Structure formats: structure tokens, C-alpha cells
Amino acid sequence: MSQLKTLSKLLQQEKFIETQQKLQEKNLPKGITVLLHGFPGTGKTEVVMQLAKSTDRKIMKVDISQVKSKWFGDSEKIVKKIFTDYKSFAKDCEQTPILLFNEADAIISKRKEVDSSNVAQTENALQNILLEELENFEGILMATTNLAENLDSTFERRFLFKVNFQKPSSEVRAKIWKSKIATLRSWQYNNLAEKFSFSGGQIDNIIRKINIEEIIHGSSVNFDRVEQFCREESFSTQPSTIGFINIK
Incomplete structure (x- = not known):
């Protein structure tokens, strides 16, 4: 929360301009790069949206899966074009926009051993281009990932802020439930908060199912039904039998 509060203040236009000027005077990189990492469904992408909204900044969102083209050589051109397009987009914006890399682990995961595989060579080349672009970046970049442990160590210093999103505590989960139902x-x-260690995103799934149920049947969902939805939400809560059973 401390980092997010700092970011919220930093992205206010007056502070942002002042910060970039000071960094430039000290011959330091003036780009603001942020990695939001942690458990799925904890609000990483939503935080980016809220930061943009509260500071009146536009977002240029990049679908990383589309960057990894099947045609060898195309991916490298696409990565360069992302940053070229961002610079053009920034010129049309009143304030510096946010470049959002969602699920960034698809492009900044650990390097593969270089062998005869074109895939390994292409992915390593992609990372080299991205590292170079981040080194000279002067805007605002935010990247989200659920798999920070899989990221290549060479990217660590390229991100100025590294914000870890953890699962909410039982107390916080209870408050989320109360705000939703x-x-x-x-x-x-x-009871729900203690029995089910859900993220906010998982709780939202259950709330959607409750609304669907109420529309279909025209009546309110009771607590037992809510618990049933909770049990159905996680794969790990489903009982399973592996092996042989005796049939008499």
C-alpha cells in the first residue's frame, strides 16, 4: 500500500513533471516502470485502471500473446513497434499515458538455453530488444504477472517499483463478502472468509453466479447455496478418488 500511495502521488501531473526534471538533472533514467506481481485475482490490472483514472491518464494496453508471432523475425519488429506506437500515442495525449503489459511473464520469463530451436532464439531476441527499450524508456510502463518467480533476473533492475499483491487476510475477505452481499x-x-481462502476475483465469480441464480429462479439465494458455490469455485476443493475401488 505504501508503494501504491507513492505511485498515486507520483502520477499526479505536477509531481510527475517535477520528478522527471529532477531525475534528468541527475542524469538518471526518468522513465517510471512498475511491476505488479502476485496471486491471480488480487486486483493488479484493476489497480492500473484506477491509477490511470485518478490521475487522468490514458492507457495503451498490449496483449503480450499477440507479440509472440509464429513467424520468425516478426516478433522483434512488433516489440519495437509497440514502443514506437506508444511514443506517437503520447504525443496525442495531454498527459503521459500508461503503457500496460498485461500478463508480462509471457515475454519476460527466464531465458531459454540457446540451441537449434528457433523458438528459444526468438524469445531471447525478444528479451534483448525489450531490455534495450526499457533502458531508454521515458514514459510510464506498468506490467502485471502472476508468475514473478519465473521472470528473468535481468529485468529486475529495469522495474523501479515492484509491488507484491498477496491474498487478502481472513478479516479483509469478510469485509469483501459484506460489501458484495x-x-x-x-x-x-x-464463516465464508475463514473456510474459503479466496482472492477478490474468486469472490466476484461467486457473486456473479448468485446474480445469475436469482435471475433464473426469481428468488434470493440462501447461505447454503452460497457455500455450495464456494465449494465449486476451486479445483482443489473437489473430492476425487484415484486408484481402484472394490465393487460388491
């Missing part, structure tokens, strides 16, 4: 009792919010 107004019809339960206090002990029921606490």
Missing part, C-alpha cells in the same frame, strides 16, 4: 449475518461473512 448485504443479506447475510455477520457470522456468515466470517
